[in-house]
Amino acid sequence: MHQRAIYLISSVAALAGLLFGFDTGVISGAILFINKDFQLNHIQTEVVVSAVLFGAFFSALVSGRLCDIHGRKNVIILTAITFIIGTLVCSFSPSVSGLIVGRLILGFAIGIASYAAPLYLAEISPKKIRGFLVTLNQLAITMGILFSYLVDFAFSYQQAWRLMLFVGIVPALLLLIGMFFLPESPRYLLLKRKIDEARQILAKIRPAGEVENEMSAIIHSQTHRSLRGSDLWSKKRFRAILMVGITLAVTQQVTGINTIIYYAPTIFQRAGFHTTNAILVTTLIGVVNVAFTLIALPLIDRIGRKTLLLVGVSGMCISLMVMGFAFTQNIVNDSLRYMLMASMMTYIACFAFSLGPMVFVILSEIFPLAIRGQGMSLAMSANWGANTIVALLFLSIIHQIGMTQTFYLFAVLCLLTLCFVFYFIPETKGVSLEQIERNIFAGVASRHLGQQGEVSVVE
Numbered sequence: 001m002h003q004r005a006i007y008l009i010s011s012v013a014a015l016a017g018l019l020f021g022f023d024t025g026v027i028s029g030a031i032l033f034i035n036k037d038f039q040l041n042h043i044q045t046e047v048v049v050s051a052v053l054f055g056a057f058f059s060a061l062v063s064g065r066l067c068d069i070h071g072r073k074n075v076i077i078l079t080a081i082t083f084i085i086g087t088l089v090c091s092f093s094p095s096v097s098g099l100i101v102g103r104l105i106l107g108f109a110i111g112i113a114s115y116a117a118p119l120y121l122a123e124i125s126p127k128k129i130r131g132f133l134v135t136l137n138q139l140a141i142t143m144g145i146l147f148s149y150l151v152d153f154a155f156s157y158q159q160a161w162r163l164m165l166f167v168g169i170v171p172a173l174l175l176l177i178g179m180f181f182l183p184e185s186p187r188y189l190l191l192k193r194k195i196d197e198a199r200q201i202l203a204k205i206r207p208a209g210e211v212e213n214e215m216s217a218i219i220h221s222q223t224h225r226s227l228r229g230s231d232l233w234s235k236k237r238f239r240a241i242l243m244v245g246i247t248l249a250v251t252q253q254v255t256g257i258n259t260i261i262y263y264a265p266t267i268f269q270r271a272g273f274h275t276t277n278a279i280l281v282t283t284l285i286g287v288v289n290v291a292f293t294l295i296a297l298p299l300i301d302r303i304g305r306k307t308l309l310l311v312g313v314s315g316m317c318i319s320l321m322v323m324g325f326a327f328t329q330n331i332v333n334d335s336l337r338y339m340l341m342a343s344m345m346t347y348i349a350c351f352a353f354s355l356g357p358m359v360f361v362i363l364s365e366i367f368p369l370a371i372r373g374q375g376m377s378l379a380m381s382a383n384w385g386a387n388t389i390v391a392l393l394f395l396s397i398i399h400q401i402g403m404t405q406t407f408y409l410f411a412v413l414c415l416l417t418l419c420f421v422f423y424f425i426p427e428t429k430g431v432s433l434e435q436i437e438r439n440i441f442a443g444v445a446s447r448h449l450g451q452q453g454e455v456s457v458v459e
């Protein structure tokens with residue numbers, strides 16, 4: 001019963017991830033027909049595509065306090081409304097400037113959704129399945145991307161780009177309606193001293209025997225309500241965690257994921273694939289992304305975050321080297337083409353069970369409760385900033401140094417990511433958020449934040 005309630009709540013909240021995936025993915029097909037209708041020049045096309053990324057970067061940067069002040073639930077409701085407005089503005093826009101405004105609004109929604117949803121999921125989860133539940137958000141992102149490819153494909157015959165964009169209204173409405181029935185995070189309520197309300201909610205999502213234990217663990221860990229967002233910069237121990245969070249968030253982008261997600265058809269075309277096959281293979285990439293995120297779900301709380309990260313990023317590194325190698329041979333025959341395809345699939349699979357979900361899982365765990373929203377929003381804003389830069393520069397980098405060197409460059413960045421994960425990322429599997437918080441206040445190094453047991457808090 002409690003288990004069912006928690007899965008239901010998590011699935012509704014994860015719709016925010018679905019919208020994130022859908023609205024970032026749908027433009028890849030729609031832009032072909034928008035181009036035709038509005039006769040866009042090169043720069044306008046780039047602006048229409050990247051407005052979402054700019055919007056997400058900006059909103060994640062400035063909105064962190066909202067979650068800590070107004071609560072996780074209210075912020076997700078606000079996000080759903082913003083998704084609806086953005087979708088309507090885009091689909092009915094009479095001009096290219098209207099479309100850009102609509103894409104910016106969608107970006108604002110995505111930026112907030114990208115940290116508010118995983119944060120909410122982490123806070124309502126029992127510690128044993130926290131990795132699983134937060135990863136539902138990443139699963140929804142991958143499903144949103146795949147869904148957007150299929151929608152683009154379905155409406156491409158009528159060249160109906162407005163309909164392609166309009167479809168996003170359905171998950172946005174479901175999220176809006178669903179969120180009204182979801183409870184606020186009990187951890188946030190306790191932060192605001194709403195003890196009875198928090199107890200009532202915990203009683204619905206935990207077995208009776210666990211409610212009081214969890215209540216007192218959360219209350220005990222809350223000796224630091226007076227923390228402010230500026231403490232993230234001004235106090236050394238928080239600054240260190242913020243740096244680890246920001247670096248982890250950036251590694252997710254600079255190891256190249258969105259060059260594949262956004263540009264796969266371009267890469268396949270350069271390798272000599274026919275356009276239709278290129279689009280078909282891109283859809284296959286979407287399927288592999290969903291499939292391996294599904295495989296990751298039960299493993300995160302069993303094998304652990306750090307081990308999966310180390311294995312996955314090593315796999316990404318090797319795949320990138322193979323991709324680079326395939327292009328040194330100028331892809332002259334089918335076996336090289338298949339080698340390229342297989343290495344791209346392996347790359348996506350490895351991302352899907354490592355850097356994809358783990359960034360959200362770990363970010364939702366390593367900041368103290370009172371400033372969790374602000375810490376996560378800054379880290380995610382860095383993620384969107386890196387995403388924007390990589391997306392804007394990718395084609396120029398290929399032009400300057402060629403395909404092979406570009407993939408080798410991403411492989412080197414994977415190696416650096418491996419070192420960073422090894423030295424700085426903690427293993428937090430099965431550890432309560434309160435234990436992690438106690439470790440932070442005891443001044444424990446980031447790598448050991450997941451250690452169990454009593455620690456003395458250093459003021």
Ligand code: BGC
Pocket residue numbers: 138141142145252257258261289355356357387
């Ligand atoms: C990343 C996105 C990416 C997606 C692909 C997410 O974790 O944040 O930038 O497009 O994974 O599945």
